[in-house]
Each structure stands twice: as C-alpha cells, then as structure tokens.
Amino acid sequence: MNAALSFIGRANGNKKGLSATLAANPGDLKLRASFSDTKFTHGSTINLNDLLISVEKPGFFLVDFNTTKKDVLFQFMKAFKVKGKQVNWTYTHTRNDRRTILDGSLMFDRSNKLSASHELGSVNCKLRYSYVHKGLTTFEPCYDLAKKSWDLTVSRRVLGGDLIKANYETSSQVLGVEWSCSSLGYGEGRRVKVSASFNLAEGLHAPQLSVGSIWNFQP
DSSP states (O other), X not given: OEEEEEEEEEEETTEEEEEEEEEEEOTTOEEEEEXXXXXXXXXXXXXXXXXXXXXXETTTEEEEEETTTTEEEEEEEEEEEETTEEEEEEEEEETTTTEEEEEEEEESSSSEEXXXXXXXXXXXXXXXXXXXXXXXXXXXXXXXXXXXXXEEEEEEXXXXXXXXXXXXXXXXXXXXXXXXXXXXXXXXXXXXXXXXXXXXGGOSOOOXXXXXXXXXXXX
16 A cells, blocks of 8 residues: 655745645545644644545546535546547535535647636636647636626746746736746755736736645555
8 A cells, every 4th residue: 555745835025834645545445634734823823724534436426525624525436438539527515614616628739728616506707718828738628607806817838847827806906926946955754835916907906825845645
C-alpha cells in the first residue's frame, strides 16, 4: 500500500496557517485524511479546524466526511464516449446545504474542451471553454449565467514546470495573479506558491499578497 504526506504553509499579511494531508492507496481505493485552516496566533496557540476524511475510487465515486461540520459530500463520476468524443459527468451532493451540482465536459480533442456546471433548482450555471495552445498556454473564458458576466483565466507553463496564472472577474473587477514554482532549487517534493489580488474597482493600490509553501513526502 502506497502512502504520502503533504504540508501546505501559508502567510497572508500577519496571518499564518498550516494544512496537512495523509493519503493512502489500498488497492483501487484512495483514503485521505486532511485538516485545513490551522491558525497560529501569538506564535504559540494552535486551533485545529475542518478535519476531512475521504474515500475515493477514481473515476467512480468520492465520499467526504467533515468531522467538524458533521457534513457529508457525495460525488459520483461517469465517463463515456459519443462519436469518439470524451464526455465526463460529475454529480455532487452536500447533505447539510442540500445542494446538488451537475458538472459535464466534452473533449473535442487534446486542446479543446467545453464544460458546464449547474446547481439544480437554481439559476447558478457556468459555461467554460478551454483551449490549450502548443501544450503550454491555456485560455479559459467563462460565462456566469446567474451574474450575466464573463471571466477569463490565462495560464502558462514556464521554466520546465512552473505555472503562471492570471484570472479576471468582470463582475467584481478583481484581477488575480498566481505563480506556482518548483524550479528555485528547494528540493524534490517542495513547491512555493505566490498569489496577488488586485481590486481594480478601487483604483490603484497595493495588492493583497499570499505566500504558500507545499511539502510532499512519500516513503
């Protein structure tokens, strides 16, 4: 049985936090236990929140149990082909919120994909088109039917593995920029993520910055 352990440390201004995930793969199943939003206050106090236990069979189903909120998420996946094109469906239901979301995607080829996400019983629906240019740059325009607005995400692979991504939301006029880096010689299994957020509706000002470090260990 394979097992892996990963940690994510974040710093956002004066706020610091730590998340961790322990994953194991017995047979066809994936077992995962994780906690998030662990906050360090005054340099000593640790508050543990959102302990999540998951059981997954990739491509078929996923069950998440949040022990803190006593909430269960059920997810079922199905993949098939229509006239040689790959179609993926995902059905997600959360018990406490009583929300059901249906996601679907159609792969035209390796570079072009059309996807949709709809919350049943509501007007919340998003349509997204994804185009990958030369295997390095991805353009993803998205239309939100509820907000009647467009979003655009552009990402590019650089330096043999680093990812630079920018996202703009027209409804909120928020521009986000993110750099996920593994090329600075931190060692195998470690990555650094730097994020910046600009609210263009408020004019020119200093961005909100967030820095995270990810460690992966696999015995």
